[in-house]
Amino acid sequence: MKKILLGIALCATMGFALDAKAQLIDESNVTITMDLQPILQLNMNGPQSIDFVFDQISEYIAGITQYAATTLTVSSTVNWDLYAVGYGSNSLGTIWDQQAIYGTGSDPNAIDSISCNALELHQNRVNPSTANAAGGIAVDYSAAFTMATALGANSVYTSATPYVRPAATEKYIAGHFNTADFVVGGTYLTAGSVGSDFYYTIDYRIKPGLPATFPNSADNIIGSTWNGLTNGSQATNFAQPGLYTMNLKYVLTENN
Amino acid sequence: MHNIVNGQCVDPGTGTNSCDHSDSHVILATPGNVELVFDSFSEYNGGITLNGSSIVRLKVLRKYPIGTDSCKWMLSMYVSNGGNPTPVSQWETLTNYGISGSGINPTLDLLQVKVDNGCNTPLNSGAWQTFDSLSGAVIHIINNAAFTPAGTCGGAQVNGAGSYLTNYNEYSFVIDYRLRPGMLYRPGRYELSIKYCLTEM
Helix, strand or coil: CHHHHHHHHHHHHHHHHHHHHCCEEEEEEEEEEEEECCCEEEEEECCCCCCCCCCCHHHHHHCEEEEEEEEEEEEECCCEEEEEEEECCCCCCCECEEEEECCCCCCCCEECCEEHHHEEEEECCCCCCCCCCCCECCCCCCCCCCCCCCCCCCECCECCCCCCCCCCCCCCCECCCCCCCCECCEEHHHHCCCCCCCEEEEEEEECCCCCCCCCCCCCCECCCCCCCECCCCCCCCEECCEEEECEEEEEEEECC | CCCCCCCCCCCCCCCCCCECHHHCEEEECCCCEEEEEECCHHHHHHCEEEEEEEEEEEEECECCCCCCCCCCEEEEEEEECCCCCCCCCECEEEEECCCCCCCECCEHHHCEEEEECCCCCCCCCCCCEECCCCCCCEEEEECCCCCCCCCCCCCCCCCCCEECCCCHHHHEEEEEEEECCCCCECCEEEEEEEEEEEEEC
């Protein structure tokens, strides 16, 4: 009987001790989920089609420049790079598409394969991140349009595969090939618009020269030579009169 | 109940065991999942605020007769990121979006919470607050050393026995959530949990 009473007393004591420490009354839980979806927005203000009509000798010699024909504004939640790429739809991919021939077109020295490099770009501000760019003629399109512009300094990057990012030796408008070269995410809406790294105006120039060989045209490799006409020579050949078109694409991409 | 770990309710160890634990409850009157989806720049910049996404109601019963009891409680919210392998200061990453990725993982102090009720009884009632960047960090909603019974609706931290059924504005709490990520963080889907703990003091 004593043992039973002792057992009961012990159990009561233990029960009391557990109950006394158990001060938690109740709880409820809420799960918070945050879904940060990546956003890259490139707005292009300006005409979808830009025409260069050469019908004056002075225009052939001096070229035609269209200032601020395109305005680019960027908004991105991730670090980003921006580049321009010119291309045609023919098999080579990097020459203008000939849509019409003016005249007979029978002169064997009249060449219809004009390099897309003949199109020159100028951006209003220097690329803010090019520390690791490697050895091209230029890292961006910020060189001024002058008579003394270096060969290829403003020639647009061309590629038959426009969605493959340009190599470290090519030009970018902002950011560059190396993963350490990028513009930090943000938006022109809050970064100060004009004058910020999220706002660019683009000038265009085409200078056929006389005869029309596009003397400024070259790729961005140091030591490159003229390539305005992709076959023939600068001394004896010229661009066949006609209507030509090419596609210029601006690509905003996540830095990688 | 006695294994106190980060993100779990913490027993203050000072209770008098005067509340009826079996019939006292925290009742979450709203869904247990709150999702904030950022898919526009205005949301990234301005943030998303969800007002009244959680409503917590309390029913705290006394164990002893009126006049002889000292049932006194506290209400707290604990943040948790689920523990290892997530670093203690960060949200748990469910998945990342995009390629190799730039940006950093969000920290727990990104979440802002605001608690109030009809009688302004919570500590810091109506003010936006953040947790410390530490899984297990706490924000107290009611943490009053003095015994304060219900019924006056005067802004004091009521912590006596009672129920939202009889004193709704003193035993219910509305919680707002806000996130303003900006452009700093790596895109992805992140998660944390908040535990509302009712403990006897």
